[in-house]
Amino acid sequence: MKLSTNMLKHLAIVLGVCQNVLLAIPLPCHFNEKCRCINIPHHAEIGREIMLEVDCSNRRLQDIPDVPANVYTLSLKKNNIKVINHYQFNLLRHLSELDFSYNKIKRLNRFSFNGLSNLLFLNLNYNPLPYTERAIPIEVFKSLISLKHICIRHTSPYDSLLQEVALSNLKLLESLEIDIPKITPYKVVSSKSFDSLVHLETLKVGTCFLLEIQNNTFFHLVHLKNIYFDILCEISILPGAHYSLQKLHKIEMHYFYMYDVLSIDDAIKELSLTPVQTIIFRNTFLHGTKENFNVWNILASALNDSSVRHLQITENNPVGIFPVLRIDPVPPSILTLNLSSNKLDQFTLELTNVQKLILRDNHLGDLLCLKTDNKHRGRNSKLEYIDISKNNIYTLKPSIFQAQAELRFINLSHNHLQEVLFDVSRSNNLSLLDLSNNSISAFDQNSMRMFDNISLTSNLTIYLLNNSLQCTCKTLIFWKWVVVTRVKVFFDRRCASEDGVVIRFVSTKKKEFKS
Numbered sequence: 001m002k003l004s005t006n007m008l009k010h011l012a013i014v015l016g017v018c019q020n021v022l023l024a025i026p027l028p029c030h031f032n033e034k035c036r037c038i039n040i041p042h043h044a045e046i047g048r049e050i051m052l053e054v055d056c057s058n059r060r061l062q063d064i065p066d067v068p069a070n071v072y073t074l075s076l077k078k079n080n081i082k083v084i085n086h087y088q089f090n091l092l093r094h095l096s097e098l099d100f101s102y103n104k105i106k107r108l109n110r111f112s113f114n115g116l117s118n119l120l121f122l123n124l125n126y127n128p129l130p131y132t133e134r135a136i137p138i139e140v141f142k143s144l145i146s147l148k149h150i151c152i153r154h155t156s157p158y159d160s161l162l163q164e165v166a167l168s169n170l171k172l173l174e175s176l177e178i179d180i181p182k183i184t185p186y187k188v189v190s191s192k193s194f195d196s197l198v199h200l201e202t203l204k205v206g207t208c209f210l211l212e213i214q215n216n217t218f219f220h221l222v223h224l225k226n227i228y229f230d231i232l233c234e235i236s237i238l239p240g241a242h243y244s245l246q247k248l249h250k251i252e253m254h255y256f257y258m259y260d261v262l263s264i265d266d267a268i269k270e271l272s273l274t275p276v277q278t279i280i281f282r283n284t285f286l287h288g289t290k291e292n293f294n295v296w297n298i299l300a301s302a303l304n305d306s307s308v309r310h311l312q313i314t315e316n317n318p319v320g321i322f323p324v325l326r327i328d329p330v331p332p333s334i335l336t337l338n339l340s341s342n343k344l345d346q347f348t349l350e351l352t353n354v355q356k357l358i359l360r361d362n363h364l365g366d367l368l369c370l371k372t373d374n375k376h377r378g379r380n381s382k383l384e385y386i387d388i389s390k391n392n393i394y395t396l397k398p399s400i401f402q403a404q405a406e407l408r409f410i411n412l413s414h415n416h417l418q419e420v421l422f423d424v425s426r427s428n429n430l431s432l433l434d435l436s437n438n439s440i441s442a443f444d445q446n447s448m449r450m451f452d453n454i455s456l457t458s459n460l461t462i463y464l465l466n467n468s469l470q471c472t473c474k475t476l477i478f479w480k481w482v483v484v485t486r487v488k489v490f491f492d493r494r495c496a497s498e499d500g501v502v503i504r505f506v507s508t509k510k511k512e513f514k515s
């Protein structure tokens, strides 16, 4: 059914009145039916004028539509736009975001962005826009005096350099997304003309060609805190690199050039000489090699004496990560360990000081074992948060959480548990237990008593959505408990009776509206 603009407007107003709020429902724009507009009322910075968020993405546009002066954000993402004319946006002095990603722009004109003196965010990612002076004239960004974020990633073939001078005017720039082509790669981000970019803290590298990070690579980006290397960027971190990463806080890496134990060992040692707090390896260790690769032990020993607090090793091949025999404990500085989506089928790691452990989306099944430091008996586990959702778990050892008295959050959702047999009676601070999307029919007496006990010291919430809750004589006691317990239990308003009939029930506390 096609609704006319007027009908939609009417509907929006009715809904708005209903809820006594102005709903943000996108409507066809009055100046162009292909675009969708949302009013942003009372924008603090702009005063009384109604501003517009305009979304013209994915409309097969070849030309840039004319838009009125009160446009605040404009998305032209995923179209077939080839040119941005001179003075195209001359009147849009309120525009703060402009998205041209996924178009066919081959070159910019010197005055393409004239007038956009309040633009904060410019996205040109995924355009066939080479880094040549012809395609990106040196003065093209000059009028963007407020710009904080610029993205020109996945555009360039490997053979040209971004005209750095083009960026050196952007004194307020905070983040930069670029490709780093083949020729003398370190030059790109090391030129003196970047010295003026004193707010530039985040760099995202799209494609690169064997980027070697050396002692001068980021020398002129003295404020650099966050670096992300894309999946199409193969790097190596050479000895001395830490000299140009003096403020590093977070780094995400994909592929290593000369993929071998030594280069990763060197890289980690070099990073541990920086103040880095978060290290992310995504999709890095894919090769399972014949001789055991044991990345984990290499990381653990290189990070033994570092300041790194958050370690994320996700979407990798487990064969390359954990050794079969002697596995070193987690380094003492690490508080968060994220090992999601690694196809892990076992986990026996000494957690040392880890507070947050994320093992979501692995194949741990029944083979999960949370080790506490048995060399220092009596030392308490620090674990407060554990996510073992999506792990194909059918049963858990009753003792699994027994030594984890500090637990506050447990996510066991999207598994196949049929009952609660695990013991959390010592976790007095437990406040969230997510058991959604399992096959639980009810809690037994023991569990109910255990949860009641916890609720004396902590406000406990349990999610039981998407389970196979039953309403039979056997489970009556569970339903009675649900009504009286202090524990907040969330469940679907239906249950299955003895003969499999699904019964829906209506809450007696509140009147429910039929949806």
Ligand SMILES: *[C@@H]1O[C@H](CO)[C@@H](O)[C@H](O)[C@H]1NC(C)=O
Pocket: 215, 216, 240, 243
């Ligand atoms: C960087 O390394 C080169 C040799 O690789 C060396 O000559 C130079 O002194 C180093 N610079 C700094 C600042 O350490």
Ligand SMILES: *[C@@H]1O[C@H](CO)[C@@H](O)[C@H](O)[C@H]1NC(C)=O
Pocket: 300, 301, 304, 328, 329
């Ligand atoms: C970490 O350092 C401690 C003490 O300095 C040492 O006992 C331990 O073996 C080291 N662990 C690794 C994995 O290198």
Ligand SMILES: *[C@@H]1O[C@H](CO)[C@@H](O)[C@H](O)[C@H]1NC(C)=O
Pocket: 312, 314, 315, 338, 340, 341, 358
């Ligand atoms: C853990 O890693 C996944 C990527 O697999 C990411 O999406 C998620 O945000 C991370 N979680 C935390 C808490 O770092």
Ligand SMILES: *[C@@H]1O[C@H](CO)[C@@H](O)[C@H](O)[C@H]1NC(C)=O
Pocket: 360, 389, 390, 411, 412, 413, 414, 432, 434
């Ligand atoms: C638990 O994990 C599932 C799936 O991994 C996720 O969708 C859900 O939001 C998580 N629960 C909480 C309370 O964060």
Ligand SMILES: *[C@@H]1O[C@H](CO)[C@@H](O)[C@H](O)[C@H]1NC(C)=O
Pocket: 405, 406, 426, 427, 428, 429
């Ligand atoms: C629970 O929280 C309290 C207050 O934050 C804290 O003192 C206590 O050590 C925590 N752990 C346990 C097991 O009660």
Ligand SMILES: *[C@@H]1O[C@H](CO)[C@@H](O)[C@H](O)[C@H]1NC(C)=O
Pocket: 425, 446, 449, 450, 453
């Ligand atoms: C309830 O808590 C008390 C003390 O905190 C403990 O002695 C008792 O065993 C607990 N009962 C259950 C069923 O966990």
Ligand SMILES: *[C@@H]1O[C@H](CO)[C@@H](O)[C@H](O)[C@H]1NC(C)=O
Pocket: 457, 458, 459
């Ligand atoms: C539980 O919630 C109540 C009301 O929201 C609050 O007063 C109380 O402090 C909470 N208790 C704990 C242990 O967080």
Ligand SMILES: *[C@@H]1O[C@H](CO)[C@@H](O)[C@H](O)[C@H]1NC(C)=O
Pocket: 413, 436, 437, 465, 466
């Ligand atoms: C319950 O399952 C439905 C689909 O069957 C899914 O859309 C929904 O996200 C699930 N809810 C939870 C809390 O897992």
Ligand SMILES: *[C@@H]1O[C@H](CO)[C@@H](O)[C@H](O)[C@H]1NC(C)=O
Pocket: 414, 437, 438, 466, 467
């Ligand atoms: C669990 O959630 C998924 C969606 O995330 C859904 O397809 C599936 O049916 C759910 N399982 C159950 C038992 O509700």
